[in-house]
Amino acid sequence: MYSNKENINILTSLLIEWGVTDAVVCPGSRNAAIVHNLSECGTISCHPITDERSAAFYAMGMALCTKRPTVVCVTSGSALLNTAPAVAEATYQHQGIIVISADRPAAWIGQNTGQTIPQPGALGNFVGKCINIPEPHSDEERWHVNRLVNEALIEAKKPYRPSVHINVPLSEPLFDYTVKKLPAERKI
8 A cells, every 4th residue: 555645646656657666764754654655666676774864975986886867765854955965976976866854734834843844945956856746635746746856867867867856745634545556657
């Protein structure tokens, strides 16, 4: 069973469509549903590493060895910032990684709540593309999430292989795994 969060299911489906086979995953409550989906899908191998900085460098090493973009998935807040050294290194070596960060809903940012920093754009010029994929509530919003994820994965597959950042804001409850199969998503 998969998460009931449509943005996570669209993301997971498109990672599979784009041929992503490896994800380095870090512990956290906010990103647990993303990690669950990556593990559940059966086509992406998950490699757990506790420290985000180490995990991002491990993902970079996998990308260098496989010549394919590798995911590093982190929880919200400063966890994302810990990936920056490896993201920069991977981008400049033309073996970019796909950073997936869980996030709080936009309404929580700047409200003195733990682990709430402005995450979109946090990796600056070290990524070729940064997208924010909110939880969709209509067909048009689902189409938009699909388009954004496709655009990020197109960027990740360019010949000079920059890193990309996919930020995923998630509302509570986080741990509802009631969806039986991933949606069929269009690959652009």
